[in-house]
Amino acid sequence: MPAQVLFRLLAALPLSFVHRLGALVGWLTYALSPKYRARLKGNLAQAMGPAANRLRASVIAESGKQALELPWILLRPHAEVVAKVVQVTGWDVVEAAKAEGAGMLFLVPHLGGFEVTAQYYASRGKITVLYRPPNFAELMPLITSGRQRGGMSIAPAELSGVRKLIKALRSGEAIGMLPDQTPDVGEGMWAPFFDRPAWTMTLAARLSEVKGVQVICCWAERLPGGRGYHIRFQAPTEPVEGDTAARVAAINRQMEAMIRACPTQYLWGYHRYKRPSKVAPPEGEA
Numbered sequence: 001m002p003a004q005v006l007f008r009l010l011a012a013l014p015l016s017f018v019h020r021l022g023a024l025v026g027w028l029t030y031a032l033s034p035k036y037r038a039r040l041k042g043n044l045a046q047a048m049g050p051a052a053n054r055l056r057a058s059v060i061a062e063s064g065k066q067a068l069e070l071p072w073i074l075l076r077p078h079a080e081v082v083a084k085v086v087q088v089t090g091w092d093v094v095e096a097a098k099a100e101g102a103g104m105l106f107l108v109p110h111l112g113g114f115e116v117t118a119q120y121y122a123s124r125g126k127i128t129v130l131y132r133p134p135n136f137a138e139l140m141p142l143i144t145s146g147r148q149r150g151g152m153s154i155a156p157a158e159l160s161g162v163r164k165l166i167k168a169l170r171s172g173e174a175i176g177m178l179p180d181q182t183p184d185v186g187e188g189m190w191a192p193f194f195d196r197p198a199w200t201m202t203l204a205a206r207l208s209e210v211k212g213v214q215v216i217c218c219w220a221e222r223l224p225g226g227r228g229y230h231i232r233f234q235a236p237t238e239p240v241e242g243d244t245a246a247r248v249a250a251i252n253r254q255m256e257a258m259i260r261a262c263p264t265q266y267l268w269g270y271h272r273y274k275r276p277s278k279v280a281p282p283e284g285e286a
Contacts, residue, residue, distance in 0.1 A: 003138045010068055011075035015084065016226025018072050019065045026064020029269075040269040047194035047256075048263055058264035065222060066113070066267060073115045074146025082123045082150075085116060086223065090233035097214040098125070103169030105207055105215050106176040109255045110267035113220040113229045118176050120220075120231055122150035128168045130177040130203075132157045162203065169210045176218075179204040180255050182274055190282040191248045194256060197282035198273050205247035208240045215240045219258045222265055 010018060030037050044059060045052040073081055097104050106121070108114050121127045131154045134143055147154050155161035155175075165175045180193070183201040191200040208215050214235075221230040237257055240250045259266045275281060 004142060007071045007139060007142055008075065010071040013072070014226065015069065015072055015228075018068050019222070019226050022065035022068035023061035024064065025068060026060045026062070029064065030060045036269050039271060043268045043270075043272060044263075046196055047259070047268075051263075055264050059266070059268055062222065062265045063267060063269055066110075066265070069113060069222075070115060071142075073113065073119060074143060078119065078123065078149040081116065081119050084228035085120045085220070085231055086228040087230040088120075088233070089230070093216055093233050093235050094121075097216065100212075100214070101172045102212050102214040103172050103210060104174040105169065105204070105210075105213050106174060106218050107179050107204060107215060107251060107254060108176055108218050109180045109258055110178060110270055111219045111259055112222045112262060112265040114178065116220045116229050117218050117231055118147070118152055119149070121174060121176070122152035124151070125174060126151040126153075126168070127174040127176055128153050128155050128165055129175070130155050130157055130161060130165065132181075165207060166210060169207065169213050175207070177204055177207075179251050180270075180272065182272060182276070185276045185278045188276075188279075189245060189248060191245070191252050193252045193272065196273060197285070198252070199275060199279060200248050200252060202244055202248055204251055205240070205244050208247055208251075217254050217258055219262070221262055 030040065040059065040063070041056065044056060048055055094104065106117070108117050118127055118129045129147060129152060131147065133140060144154065155164040168175050179201055181201060182199055187203065188199045188201050190197045192198070193200065207213065217234050217236055219232055221232070223230060236250070236254050238250055238253065240247050
């Protein structure tokens, strides 16, 4: 089945059914892919320790839900997607930043319904989100259109996109990105992530240095039964300051804190600890 047809079919289904189907897909993927299974188990154990065994079944199901809900979020009418945000905590943090005229840097991990966060904000203001092209080029038009609705625009992960992000911040607008996404060579540095060196993007840290910018952490919990999402906005629990390395480490700690709040909905199967080609290993490793 062509990717676009499958994408549209999933978007046409009720969200509750998409999530039930996603849970099944999550288990099938876990059962049929030894590489994925080993990565999910290893990453989860690295971060959660003895609790990993207790959390694993929910993680497997939630990972499948996360994969299959993307078409629903991007192709359904914008107002319908926003209406699925049934609870919001911490919006006062956003309002306070707006009142100061500050540019806002939203840091969102691969946690819960992360695509919903920008869709929600775009119903209330302008936001520019960083993106990388999907693995399936056929899906590019659908994904691009789904991420340019309401007050949302996109910025490619290249120099022109970085300039667009900086311009938005200096104009007192919001930008959003996933700082736990593994960057390419020349775009990152090694920093601890759940007590293991992870090749981590420096862009978020550098953008946090733009004059007047306020960093806001955000994530969307996926509620059971397809009921929708609970979005949480919060100020960092520690200042994101210092040189680039210090800021990168602080951002990783913020990601960890959000993930610990809802560990079953993090994308543990993501290859977070991979070493891009031509990147030297972290100090102390061969």
